[in-house]
Amino acid sequence: QSVLTQPPSASGTPGQRVTISCSGSSSNIGSNSVNWYQQLPGTAPKFFIYNNHQRPSGVPDRFSGSKSGTSASLAISGLQSEDEADYYCAAWDGSLNGWVFGGGTKLTVL
Amino acid sequence: EVQLVESGGGLVQPGGSLRLSCAASGFTLSEYSMNWVRQAPGKGLEWVSYITSSSTTIYYADSVEGRFTISRDNAKNSLYLQMNSLRDEDTAVYYCAREEGYYGSGRYYYFDYWGQGTLVTVSS
Helix, strand or coil: CCCEECCCEEEECCCCCEEEEEECCCCCCCCCCEEEEEECCCCCCEEEEECCCECCCCCCCCEEEEEECCEEEEEECCCCHHHCEEEEEEEEECCCCEEEEECCEEEEEC | CCEEEEECCEEECCCCCEEEEEEEECCCHHHCEEEEEEECCCCCEEEEEEECCCCCCEEECCCCCCCEEEEEEHHHCEEEEEECCCCHHHCEEEEEEEEEEECCCCCEEEEEEECCCEEEEECC
16 A cells, blocks of 8 residues: 555546646655656656656656645646556655655556 | 666575666766665555665665665665565565755755666565
8 A cells, every 4th residue: 555645547538638646644745845757568667747846858748747735636638649657656755764656547548 | 878777686585685786877876865666566666765875874665674775886886775585575676766856945856767677576
């Protein structure tokens, strides 16, 4: 059971907007920034959103991150087939003295 | 180009030991904290261990505390994970990941580069 809670799956049709949630607690999301990682099938994770909402170069602006209190979310607008992947949220947990991840959300483009 | 290349994985019996290595290139390893993250087959990501640039601070996940030891040799541009008393549930792909950070007001950290992973299988 993961410390951060994500829905196991999400889906949408091309062009739709989809949101993936990530719920934590005061010791992790509530007091530290949230990062999101994308993992395409058979590949290593890749950093996708950092510091709650910042996008590294190469990540389309269709992707946006936000955080409020002890929850965070990743929104994808204008869904495309290449967005199909697993998405993980992560944050440092000051009580555990370690990084905690969400269980991952498998995004399917119908 | 930043590269992280893990090695040392393989098949080991329960109770056995294995030492993973992560070779870093394209950047100065001594300037970064590093982490190990694992992923069991068909499962999600699980953080394993963290080490600061000069090895002064080390943390472990509860699941590996007392059995795994993280270390680094900055002169050799290498990160290591010594795994002892291995259990079935340690079976996973192990990734090393570089930790980037902003240390000013409103500090934040993230894993900006990951290796391709090395598979550890614990089975009799």
